[in-house]
Amino acid sequence: MRLYLKFSTKTKTMILVIVLFILTCIVFSFLRQIDIRNLISLSKEEFKGEIANIYTTTLKRTKEFYTSRAKANLESDNIKNYIKNQDIEKIKILTQARFKVLKEENPYLLNMKFFNNQGQLLTFLGIKNRSLNPKNAKNEYFFLDKDILTYHILTPFYEKNKLLGWIEFCLAAEYFLKEIQDFSELKGNIVFNKEYQDGNLITKGSQTFILHSFTLFDVDDKQAKMIFYQDITEQEDIIKKSFIEALILSLFLILIILLILHYGFKVLIKRLEISENSLRHLNANLEQKIQIELQKRREQERILMHQSRLASMGEMIGNIAHQWRQPLTELSAIITHLGLMMELKRLDCENFKKQEKSAENLISYMSKTIDDFRNFFKPNTEKIVFSIEKTLDKTLKLLESSFKEHSINVKKDFKEEIEFYGFQNQFSQAILNILCNAKDVLIERKIKNPCIKISLTRENQNIFIKIKDNGGGITISPVEKIFEPYISTKHANMGTGIGLYMSKVIIEKNFKGNLYAENKDNGAEFTINLILTSSPKMQMKA
Incomplete structure (x- = not known):
């Protein structure tokens, strides 16, 4: 007991x-x-x-x-x-x-x-x-x-x-x-x-x-x-006497202090107890306020993420329009051709089948384009093992038509294929926001021979993804301010200022990595640093 x-x-x-x-x-x-x-x-x-x-x-x-x-x-x-x-x-x-x-x-x-x-x-x-x-x-x-x-x-x-x-x-x-x-x-x-x-x-x-x-x-x-x-008998007696004197004095003072504590500290203890209760109450209220503020922050981040996804979706709708423009033109030509052949009564079964096959291929291509964009925006809450190189290629493909329309040259330098365990779509979202930001700057500033370079390297357990443009660099000072929400170097009608903020949140909060920017060689360079603590399969088992 x-x-x-x-x-x-x-x-x-x-x-x-x-x-x-x-x-x-x-x-x-x-x-x-x-x-x-x-x-x-x-x-x-x-x-x-x-x-x-x-x-x-x-x-x-x-x-x-x-x-x-x-x-x-x-x-x-x-x-x-x-x-x-x-x-x-x-x-x-x-x-x-x-x-x-x-x-x-x-x-x-x-x-x-x-x-x-x-x-x-x-x-x-x-x-x-x-x-x-x-x-x-x-x-x-x-x-x-x-x-x-x-x-x-x-x-x-x-x-x-x-x-x-x-x-x-x-x-x-x-x-x-x-x-x-x-x-x-x-x-x-x-x-x-x-x-x-x-x-x-x-x-x-x-x-x-x-x-x-x-x-x-x-x-x-x-x-x-x-x-x-x-x-030295006298000296030794002095030492013993001093010890006894100190002991007696200590006992006497302890007795006095006990009396003071018993009678004089009642008021002080009572006040302390009142203060303690008050502090306990304040702590409870403070904890409640902290929880409310945390809830507000989470809600704000969720709204910012939603806004970022809506902005990306708007960007993607424009890219879909670019992707569909040529297939729609070809489909229109096929329909016109079929109508003309029918008027001339020269449309036979073989020719019809041929034109039908071409139309089906175009429709299949357009459908695949929709599927690619839909998969990109599909929310995923589970971590998976994915290839960083392939994910970068897929993200670049989503912007391919927009890059071609504005004659933006994209240079890739992928040293090796690296697998990572994490949220693939969130990683694509972070890369997409950085690429879109670079594209918008190149377009807004009307850069001659616009170029975006993206590289993937590995040094021991460190993975580095670098995205660099030749758009003249970041004009905000200090440069780190670019990652704050609603901060943008672009024109008001070209961005919301939350894309780079959400990219930083994704990389540093969800991937435990680092995202930083610097001006380099007449352009801006964004660097993502991920830590590969163990093999992706071992991470998945853990």
Whole structure:
């Protein structure tokens, strides 16, 4: 069993407004969350940038300080010569006091090493640890040995551009943690685990931290990072609080809107219902008027079609008169001949039979002429498969005598025989109207050597019938106006102005084709374009 829920206009309006409001609140909350998160993200970037700046400054300051200490040591007490001569005892004795002072200044200083120009360790002060060969190392580098990370500063010294050796200071990496902590009050660690990634969130109890990491050493599978924890508990609380505030505000506003909709929209809904009923009534009247107008248009088209057929029939009566003129003359001559032979008593049976046969042939020809014209005007409501070429020939034959009387030369150019499925007589009517229009123009304008060319071609599925005359072209502008009803370029007593209109209606409405005209080579050219969507037999089956 199906349950159908019918809502009133008021309920629909309330639901729509509430849904729109909820969507607006969601979008607003979402945008606010984005703004807050962007601010927090900016704070995180600034925090990380501050740490990076302290770290970079500390590196630079430490390198400069111990490089200057190395150079000062070389310049005093002839240390350079002792290193050159590899006098280890003298080096240690003279450097011991200076190293002790440096160690007191910086407890993170681990040792001070002296190397010869081959990179071999001569002696050291402080604790012993591993380091890189100076020949293969940079002037400053981090070195990881058994989870102990150290920072090394190498200072080369020369004599007459010749390398004599190096002095190296080695500091524990924790020195940088202390420096950053002194400046930013942040505590950090040095870790050797790749799982600590920059930007990771870590929750501890009710607090939330974001991880900022700086890679100090990364060779092969060994990695050392300096990490700092930024407490973002307050920022996360702000995000949660903003969400709760938005939710409470939305619920409060929804309640107010419900009250407004319930009490304030009654009048509006009532007016809407009245307007809806009024519009429904107007739509019904409008639909009725449209149907009446359509009926009038159909009736007008039927009248125009009837007028067009009457005009064509008048044209055809004139053509019948031309067709019958010569047979009637010959029939009159036969009757006169028979009367004369009878008066002279020279009419025998054989001669009578001969004249009778001639008269019968003439009467049969005249009867056939009537049948041709009657078949042309016979209304057909069913589509048939017909030959376009043969239909064009039959239509031309109806006007043959009129063309001959006015010395109009007709040139045909039919490339191939094409079959089409449609209303054959309507197609003939459309062709006849165009031909009659061309003939009347040639006669009215008294064109020398009048000529009408008609061609039939096919390009893939497109069929083109072109009818062209040399009557000087269409004088109406724009040319398309020639197809409007009661528009004619001929004299008032030569046309009604509906022939070309009905031809366009037939071709475009009943044949789903196109009929257009253009001025070309001192004449008018009418083109009919039909689409052969499938074979005529397949069209007939469909």
